[in-house]
Amino acid sequence: MAINKNSNVYIILYTVVMVAIVGALLAFLATSLKPRQDENKLQEKKVAIMKAFGNAEANFDESVTVYRLNGIELTEVVKEEQAAIFEELEKRGDLAAATENLPLFKYSDANGAKYVIPMAGKGLWGDIWGYVSVEPKEGNVVITGIVMDHAGETPGLGAEIATDNVQGLFADKQLYNVDGAFAVRMQKGGAKNEHEVDAITGGTKTCDGVNAMLATSIGKYEAFLKAEAGMAVADTELASEEVACQKCASCENRETCEKQCEKPCEECAACEECTTCEECTTCEKQCAEASENVEPVKVEEE
Numbered sequence: 001m002a003i004n005k006n007s008n009v010y011i012i013l014y015t016v017v018m019v020a021i022v023g024a025l026l027a028f029l030a031t032s033l034k035p036r037q038d039e040n041k042l043q044e045k046k047v048a049i050m051k052a053f054g055n056a057e058a059n060f061d062e063s064v065t066v067y068r069l070n071g072i073e074l075t076e077v078v079k080e081e082q083a084a085i086f087e088e089l090e091k092r093g094d095l096a097a098a099t100e101n102l103p104l105f106k107y108s109d110a111n112g113a114k115y116v117i118p119m120a121g122k123g124l125w126g127d128i129w130g131y132v133s134v135e136p137k138e139g140n141v142v143i144t145g146i147v148m149d150h151a152g153e154t155p156g157l158g159a160e161i162a163t164d165n166v167q168g169l170f171a172d173k174q175l176y177n178v179d180g181a182f183a184v185r186m187q188k189g190g191a192k193n194e195h196e197v198d199a200i201t202g203g204t205k206t207c208d209g210v211n212a213m214l215a216t217s218i219g220k221y222e223a224f225l226k227a228e229a230g231m232a233v234a235d236t237e238l239a240s241e242e243v244a245c246q247k248c249a250s251c252e253n254r255e256t257c258e259k260q261c262e263k264p265c266e267e268c269a270a271c272e273e274c275t276t277c278e279e280c281t282t283c284e285k286q287c288a289e290a291s292e293n294v295e296p297v298k299v300e301e302e
Helices: 008-053 083-090 092-097 158-162 164-170 204-219 222-228 244-250 271-276
Strands: 064-070 073-076 102-109 112-122 127-137 140-150 185-187 196-198
Touching (some): 008 064, 008 102, 008 112, 008 140, 083 092, 083 102, 092 112, 092 204, 140 158, 140 164, 158 164, 158 204, 164 196
Parallel strands (some): 185 196
Antiparallel strands (some): 102 112, 112 127, 127 140
8 A cells, every 4th residue: 555645644653753763863973972072071171271381282191280279288189080170170160169179280390380270250141261370489479371261251352351362461460469469350441560461442341250260269279379489378468458458359249349449448439349258358347438428330341
């Protein structure tokens, strides 16, 4: 008996069979290709870390020692157990919130030891992340390279954080100012000292996200980095009200305060937003006296 290919029954059966075949094929391909996809993701992370170190062509497995950091104590992670580290790098929310067993990568050459710190944060439209290479030197810690990427920042504006032109601006920037406070930031209006980097015109919110990511991510390694650089951790204790609010620079809740409390507390109009930030607890006044009747500065978004 001839099959009526124009009947509804035939069309439905044909569709069901084709969907089943195609679904099974896709499931097979996804399962069989997953190990290769995972390996590609792993290699991508290793290349990014080596690029931050300034030697993208070097072999990660032969050049880098992987550690877990707790306080100032390093514990080496053997190669067989490093997979867990790289899985953690994929979970950016957990990485940003972590405060112990922190991943740290060390690369040594004739010029000394460098460390790469993984970073994770939020830009204007979504996740931003990256790796920053730092070198402890006598009396300070210097950025030697940085690699950043994003999930969906504005092309031509915030998305520029992923370009070599922007990332190159961070080279040789010193992490800490004379008071021992973290000072690296993308500065609207242009860099004015050895800590600042030119912000991206039109990318204010993304730059604010980068500033928060840098301060928060590197801040968790501060005790170790300062110990390596021969800096006393006590140097971070600010000596007077004139500089008391400088620690607030790492608070992502203060994005509207463009001056980041570089001036004395009483001159900063938006520091009242610091009250939720642990880094700001040393500034007891929180600029409340000056900000009672002052509206926070409005910052244009991208």
